[in-house]
Amino acid sequence: MLRKASSLKGYAIQATDDELGSVKELYFDDRQWGVRYLVVETGGWLSQRSVLLSPYSIKGVDEAQETVHVSLTREQVKNSPDIDTHQPISRQLETQLSDYYGYGNYWSGPYLWGVGGYPVYPLPEAGAVPPPPGESPEELAARAADNPEDVHLRSSKDVTGYHIAGTDDEIGHVEDFIIDDEAWAVRYLLVDTRNWWPGGKKVLLATHWIERIEWSDSTVWTTLTREQIKNGPEYDEDQPLDRDYETRLHQYYGRNTYWD
Known part of the structure; x- marks a missing residue:
């Protein structure tokens, strides 16, 4: 479904056990134009901390209830890496986040979400679909490792x-x-x-x-x-x-x- 990004602002984030907070804004990358994270304000239960949630964790959007459902628990989010959303987000910080949740790295492949076009996890095998011409997943991963600050994440609010x-x-x-x-x-x-x-x-x-x-x-x-x-x-x-x-x-x- 196509929707305005601003329409998600204020939507509740529903974890598997409790509510996490509400959507504040989005982070997207300016190369492949993927929505890489929802910035979520957690409110009082987590000392007003903002956290980043990847679409890998999103199970669905309930428009009627204005709710985004995620496959995470409060405890998982509470113990996630503390990332300052007021500062540029480096590849190193992104790697820490993906390693913590056990997701694949979206930059390690030729498609919008690495080896696929959707943020589905577990990901399909890399050889299931022939990659288009260009850098191989291994070359992309190596380039990202060599350039830990080579991040093109932009805030929807800022742009x-x-x-x-x-x-x-x-x-x-x-x-x-x-x-x-x-x-x-x-x-x-x-x-x-x-x-x-x-x-x-x-x-x-x-x-x-x-x-x-x-x-x-x-x-x-x-x-x-x-x-x-x-x-x-x-x-x-x-x-x-x-x-x-x-x-x-x-x-x-x-x-x-x-x-x-």
Whole structure:
């Protein structure tokens, strides 16, 4: 299901034995656009500590009850590595976290979640699906080990408000993120164009249309033009974001779909 990332804010995190807290924000990586962690505020039972929960632990999202169910206990979360979410998260800290919970490392493979496209654990055997051309899982793991600080995790809260720059001019700013809560991937940036176009509209920018992100000046660069965006399909938040709309969106911009 595709949903706005902000819609998860405040959702309760339900462990197997008790409630853990509520969702504060998300961490995603700016290379494969995977949602790597939910930042969870635990409240009084854990001295207001914030913890990171990987989608590997998520069993499902109950939209009616506004609850995310995880396959963890309170005791597991209580004894997890203490990570300061106000500081950059290094690969070393991520490794400590994955080792503690016994998960695989999402960066040790060619797909969104290492050797697969979904955060399923136990993971399928690495040889079950032929890897695409590029670095092997072993090469990726070695590169990560050689570059312990080579982490591209970004906070959804911090990136909200970033400028969107096209090939010719500014297009708008990031208002939200559209995520897939099964693959736990960021599929689109929700862009508000009204800062340069009075009476403008909101549009979706697929993450595979993004050329680069300049963190120093808070700008996301895309290969689209302002005119393309201005004449492109509008995103209506009151209408379902279904595959038909996604297909029309990609056809308008003449781009391949992410599911192809």
